[in-house]
Amino acid sequence: MCITVIGGGLIGASWAALFLAHGHQVVVHDVAPDVELRVRQVLRQVQPSLEALGLSLDPETPRLRVEPTLASAVRLADWVQECGPERLGFKQQLWAEVESLCRADAVLASSSSGITASMQATRMRTPERMLIAHPFNPPHLIPLVELVPGKRTAPDILQRARVFYESLGKRVVVLRKEIPGFVANRIQAAVIRESVSLVRQGVVSAEDLDVAVTQSLGPRWAVGGPFLSAHLGGGPGGIQGFFRQFAGGLQLLWLHMRLRPVLLTRGAREALADEVLHSYGRDSIEVLSARRDAQQNAVLRALRPAAEPSSKLSSEESP
Amino acid sequence: MCITVIGGGLIGASWAALFLAHGHQVVVHDVAPDVELRVRQVLRQVQPSLEALGLSLDPETPRLRVEPTLASAVRLADWVQECGPERLGFKQQLWAEVESLCRADAVLASSSSGITASMQATRMRTPERMLIAHPFNPPHLIPLVELVPGKRTAPDILQRARVFYESLGKRVVVLRKEIPGFVANRIQAAVIRESVSLVRQGVVSAEDLDVAVTQSLGPRWAVGGPFLSAHLGGGPGGIQGFFRQFAGGLQLLWLHMRLRPVLLTRGAREALADEVLHSYGRDSIEVLSARRDAQQNAVLRALRPAAEPSSKLSSEESP
Incomplete structure (x- = not known):
């Protein structure tokens, strides 16, 4: 072409x-x-x-x-x-x-x-x-x-x-609707806002905030997005278990973060759970978790040299 | 022990x-x-x-x-x-x-x-x-x-x-202060809020939102956190260039997302830039970018079999 x-x-x-x-x-x-x-x-x-x-x-x-x-x-x-x-x-x-x-x-x-x-x-x-x-x-x-x-x-x-x-x-x-920032940049903006807020409040240094993200959320989201992660974070109950355990705490946390909560009403939870199960429900939680963990391991192994000072230079200088 | x-x-x-x-x-x-x-x-x-x-x-x-x-x-x-x-x-x-x-x-x-x-x-x-x-x-x-x-x-x-x-x-x-949700779960909560909001607004399906995250922000944040990413996203100007280019747009986006903006005043930007340069300023933007790209490649290669249907089963079933 x-x-x-x-x-x-x-x-x-x-x-x-x-x-x-x-x-x-x-x-x-x-x-x-x-x-x-x-x-x-x-x-x-x-x-x-x-x-x-x-x-x-x-x-x-x-x-x-x-x-x-x-x-x-x-x-x-x-x-x-x-x-x-x-x-x-x-x-x-x-x-x-x-x-x-x-x-x-x-x-x-x-x-x-x-x-x-x-x-x-x-x-x-x-x-x-x-x-x-x-x-x-x-x-x-x-x-x-x-x-x-x-x-x-x-x-x-x-x-x-x-x-x-x-x-x-x-x-x-x-995308089904035109919206400022589209999807990925809106999610990025949400993360930058909380990151700036935490550093400005003196909770962590900018460098430690980066460590917190690269050593937890980053590798997790490289393997499964927020909805699959919620589905696998809810125990045997999957996404419904996740909402049962965490919806209340999430809404409190949003308030503490001065975020207008997104109301996780019963109807909203059910509609989201339907979507998640439609996408991921073919496999059991066990199968999905095992697959996630295997991919998670592959990502962590790929990053491992960078986390070990002894091998840092050699691995980082030869892409 | x-x-x-x-x-x-x-x-x-x-x-x-x-x-x-x-x-x-x-x-x-x-x-x-x-x-x-x-x-x-x-x-x-x-x-x-x-x-x-x-x-x-x-x-x-x-x-x-x-x-x-x-x-x-x-x-x-x-x-x-x-x-x-x-x-x-x-x-x-x-x-x-x-x-x-x-x-x-x-x-x-x-x-x-x-x-x-x-x-x-x-x-x-x-x-x-x-x-x-x-x-x-x-x-x-x-x-x-x-x-x-x-x-x-x-x-x-x-x-x-x-x-x-x-x-x-x-x-x-x-952490230097006790705060609900600590660091990683607050950042996760910010992401879940926007994810739920986008799906509830009908902008994307839950599955597509997961794809958007696993194919962009996840691999990026597995390699560099929000502050290093901003430093490398600002062109030759680094973190200062990032704020010059994007601070205004970010604050508008936060408003559109119904997030109370974190004020990126001149003083706030300078304090953040000082921290970021203190942590990452020893290396040039070029060196940091090359290292980031090499690690980014390693992560994408580690995940690649999962993205290719032809090799999906074999790679996912043998951790």
Whole structure:
């Protein structure tokens, strides 16, 4: 495929690396004069990471081209991945130009972490082919892509986007509503808020807070998300047991953290439990726990050298 | 050492497994008549996990004993690890009894996730030797132990606790203030709140929310906590660059999430940046990023079989 990356900053260059490693033709467009130099430097930096993941990348590949004008950059594109500045006006103007310069069947994706497709597309004649494909930094490494269709995005474009990003080895999550911060950044914002609050209150140092997270929640959430973790934290009762044991304490804790509680009414608990059991209920708690523990162990083993000062240097300096 | 575990439930049995795997004598006390059977069953279940981490454990080891009375259980203990029910009255009564039955130099640690040492110790004559040593479930696997001294805990007991838990391979964080939920569970509560909110609002399914977390934030936080991640997410400006770029957006997002914002004033940002640079400033952003990416890759590789359906069964069924 011929993919045009608009914006050759870190996100754009990382996307370019991933596209190239999967054999695509990549055109980068950026107003900076030294963009090719900078993108190829990123390609050299990320090459070892991609090779460790089983992909190969030649940082000097001729499949990468830089085009100085938007018209020449998007003219032949099958796919446009926008990675420009996070300014509404810029994106609205850009898409209005891009759609008049590119092929009628090109798909237009924005990497924006916050400006919804509906807002970006207000000046487009063909908003049905535009959507958000928000990566988590750095895109060549972190699997998640959040797809967020706008009010006018066509269902078949959303489906093509899912297939395309999955073909790059990404894990795709489709949001059903446009919401500021999408999913991952909202959860991250919740964590940053409490982290800042705890350090500002003098409960722990910033470094100890990082230790607390990397030595507990991080490895756990690398293996199972909040809902699977709750399901496996509720004893034999699963998610229902979790709510029975912890819903009251959670709501008190939210109040103490000065968070408006999310009401875990009986109806809310039942609806959540239904969803969790629909997703995970095929396997018993024992089977799920054994699988979680095995993966947990694999993650801890992978991280272990970093936690042991004696082997720290050697392991960290040879990726 | 001779360690007495009070309460033979999942947390107690998991602690017992870890203590045994490190060569200690372990006495378990529980009112349930079948406690030995249940604890040895947990030992059999967790044996593969411990072996994968390089520890050996014989589930039939005679170093494990069960004692039916509190007096006989704690009489010779060097260390008491309380894992009983989360009820204030129970713990207050327990410690008053334990201190009169055990040796004068025994250290008394509670695994409580929420009841502070100061509250637990109100009926003790020797509160200086009592503190919270809160593991993250399951204790034999997850490295974190939060040590939370009470108002009257002696500094040398805190120091002995740090040395003891580190000798078990745990990563210790000491809290400077007693606060409900301590650190890790408060951060977890913030995440659960937003997760429940997003699913209840119909933005994503519970399963997709789990995917979003396991494919982005989890692996990231397994490698670097929120502050190191912010430092590496701010471009060449590090943590200061992060606040310049994102402080405004974060505060808006907190408002949209109906979270009372933590005010990131100039003074607050500078104090946080000072702490972060004190902890991480010895290395350049480039060196820290390269180390982070290498560890990130190791974690993703460790998890990779689980993400590939073709190899899913074989990898998940053989821990």
